Ligand SMILES: CC(=O)SCCNC(=O)CCNC(=O)[C@H](O)C(C)(C)COP(=O)(O)OP(=O)(O)OC[C@H]1O[C@@H](n2cnc3c(N)ncnc32)[C@H](O)[C@@H]1OP(=O)(O)O
């Protein structure tokens with residue numbers, strides 16, 4: 001078989017055919033099922049957008065009501081999962097805890113018929129419902145507290161914030177958080193979704209598919225960047241330090257976290273939406289000086305890096321919004337995971353509908369026909 005040209009990082013190589021989302025990286029366009037992200041953030045909700053992504057069209061009023069009802073009633077987690085979480089180290093990263101929980105969840109729901117629409121529907125509801133509960137339960141238990149039970153009367157976003165400290169959140173905070181989830185719900189064949197596709201193509205169960213994706217999202221070049229951005233802003237500490245910080249980074253050829261994107265060669269369209277949300281929160285709950293540092297960093301970094309098409313990505317401003325919502329730094333990436341569940345599920349479903357095992361090839365750069373040297377004949381190290 002002829003070997004194609006090797007593309008590091010598979011840049012520009014189509015890995016799948018999909019009708020879930022669309023990105024135009026030159027104009028800064030993002031659509032889910034053909035609808036612009038700006039419109040979904042304005043008019044939709046996270047659960048409605050999840051339905052759109054997973055089932056392909058906007059739900060009718062009754063369908064949405066039933067979907068929301070089912071999610072609300074599946075939010076609780078089994079006591080065995082809670083007992084398992086209690087055994088995790090308190091200083092474990094919540095992304096590791098989440099990945100383990102999602103994988104463990106699969107042990108309670110054995111793999112059934114992957115062609116059965118009901119099996120897919122139930123798995124989707126279960127994952128959407130329980131992932132936030134598991135993140136919040138780990139957060140409470142690592143502090144020595146009991147997990148906060150989900151509150152039936154609260155919507156998806158409000159309930160997650162509630163489970164972090166047992167306080168019903170301000171309506172603006174809940175709304176802003178819901179928009180953040182919508183904004184992060186899907187983004188074509190990013191690294192974690194690709195990971196989900198590869199895992200799905202082996203016809204394993206959806207919990208394993210999502211646990212692969214969560215592990216991939218955690219890295220600092222992908223979803224983990226939102227936590228790193230906040231740490232970077234804290235390290236910079238003041239507007240005066242932006243210039244020397246940036247010069248040092250550029251001189252050492254180090255990356256500025258929250259900048260650059262494989263597809264976007266303009267500012268990520270999600271970044272201004274997050275800035276808008278940050279402003280809404282600042283108006284009601286007070287300004288955050290780290291936002292000024294971020295603005296100055298964007299200005300100076302853009303002057304230096306825009307010639308290479310490097311601008312802020314979605315991870316640059318999200319942490320500032322989460323910080324204002326009182327969310328701890330190491331939950332920023334698990335929140336990204338909560339939000340991305342519908343995107344991963346949509347791709348899992350799409351992969352199953354026309355599956356072929358992912359098994360690419362490689363360009364071998366090693367040796368051939370090497371004689372085996374017995375251990376006693378090898379050079380001592
Ligand atoms: C939700 C998300 O996953 S969004 C991305 C989140 N990740 C980050 O914010 C981490 C920082 N950014 C990056 O590491 C990169 O921009 C990536 C990994 C996101 C995408 O980058 P790639 O398409 O693989 O580009 P690559 O890393 O090869 O860089 C290409 C060039 O741009 C430069 N570059 C890319 N990103 C940055 C950055 N953030 N800061 C400074 N320079 C950068 C590289 O140094 C390289 O320069 P060179 O050609 O002079 O050597």
Ligand SMILES: O=C([O-])CC(=O)C(=O)O
Pocket residue numbers: 186187188189190191262263313314
């Ligand atoms: O598309 C990518 O490579 C990363 C990204 O922005 C996302 O997953 O939201």
